[in-house]
Amino acid sequence: MRETWSDRQTWSVDALVRRYRCRAFGPNAFDPDMIDKVGPAETEVQKIVPGRELPGGLLPFRDPRGWHETPLYLPQQGTLVFGDGLTERAGSLRVWMSPTHEERALPDLRAMLDLPFERVIISHGEPVHDREAFQQALERPPWPASSLHIAAWRGDLEQVRKLVEGGADPTARSEPDEPYGNSDLTPLEWAVNASRLQSEPTHDDVIVYLKSVMKAKGMA
Numbered sequence: 001m002r003e004t005w006s007d008r009q010t011w012s013v014d015a016l017v018r019r020y021r022c023r024a025f026g027p028n029a030f031d032p033d034m035i036d037k038v039g040p041a042e043t044e045v046q047k048i049v050p051g052r053e054l055p056g057g058l059l060p061f062r063d064p065r066g067w068h069e070t071p072l073y074l075p076q077q078g079t080l081v082f083g084d085g086l087t088e089r090a091g092s093l094r095v096w097m098s099p100t101h102e103e104r105a106l107p108d109l110r111a112m113l114d115l116p117f118e119r120v121i122i123s124h125g126e127p128v129h130d131r132e133a134f135q136q137a138l139e140r141p142p143w144p145a146s147s148l149h150i151a152a153w154r155g156d157l158e159q160v161r162k163l164v165e166g167g168a169d170p171t172a173r174s175e176p177d178e179p180y181g182n183s184d185l186t187p188l189e190w191a192v193n194a195s196r197l198q199s200e201p202t203h204d205d206v207i208v209y210l211k212s213v214m215k216a217k218g219m220a
Contacts, residue, residue: 001030001045001068003038011041025054029068064108065098071112078118080134085109087143088125089177093133094143099154101147102166109138144175145182145190152187153194155202157209160187170213188214 004010011034013024026045048054048070050062059073069083085105087096098105113135120129148168151159164170173184182190188210195203 001026001028003031003034009038011038011043013045014042017043023055027068027070061112062108064105065096066100066104067098073112073115073117078116079121080112080115080117080119081121083123086120086122086134086137088122088127088129089143089175091126092140093120093122093129093137094140095137097142097145097147097150099147099150099159101142105142106138109134141172144178146172146174146187148172148187149174149182149185149190152191152203152206152210153182155191155194155198155206157205160206160209164213170210171217186210186214 002012004012004015011030013026016022017024024043024045025048028045028047030041048060050060050070053059054072057075059075061071061073063069063071063083064085067084069085071083071085072081073079074081084096087094095101095105095109117134118131120131120134121127122129146163146168148160148163148170149172151163170187173186174182174190176184178184182193185193188207191203191206191210195201195207
């Protein structure tokens with residue numbers, strides 16, 4: 001559903017279909033900026049429906065992060081395939097952060113342990129991992145930051161309160177290799193940075209609340 005890396009002028013789904021003379025299945029979530037740039041895709045993409053078997057016996061699941069990425073189970077190969085739901089960092093498999101990591105991503109991923117898969121293939125980092133690495137990933141913090149970081153960035157006071165009261169650590173820091181300019185920062189610092197990018201003071205309540213929490217912990 002994106003442009004190819006080679007020329008930035010061709011839909012990747014069109015390049016794939018031309019090369020392999022295959023049908024295309026996906027979420028039909030084309031980048032509107034790309035449509036404006038090169039026009040609509042040539043390929044008719046058949047919509048993937050989670051739980052509805054695909055040709056070859058592949059079984060799709062809903063995206064654990066709630067976006068447009070569909071994990072697939074390949075029973076003949078005993079393999080799970082992910083888009084951006086998982087990543088590899090410093091030799092460890094990690095779950096990519098999302099606003100509903102605890103409520104949605106982890107339960108969905110844990111449910112996949114009922115499948116008799118032996119390996120996991122991902123799109124970012126070392127591509128192939130085993131079942132044990134997948135299990136260990138579910139016990140690690142999400143990469144590159146927590147749900148509390150995301151809620152603070154969005155200025156979602158209700159979710160920030162809910163997470164803190166549920167035990168989320170307000171002193172936790174984002175990973176040093178966080179790719180968007182917010183490395184090694186607390187949720188409070190994420191909220192402050194986000195407020196600097198906003199024309200309206202939508203993060204003030206979150207900042208005040210997190211400062212009070214940090215003060216209570218002797219951190220501010």
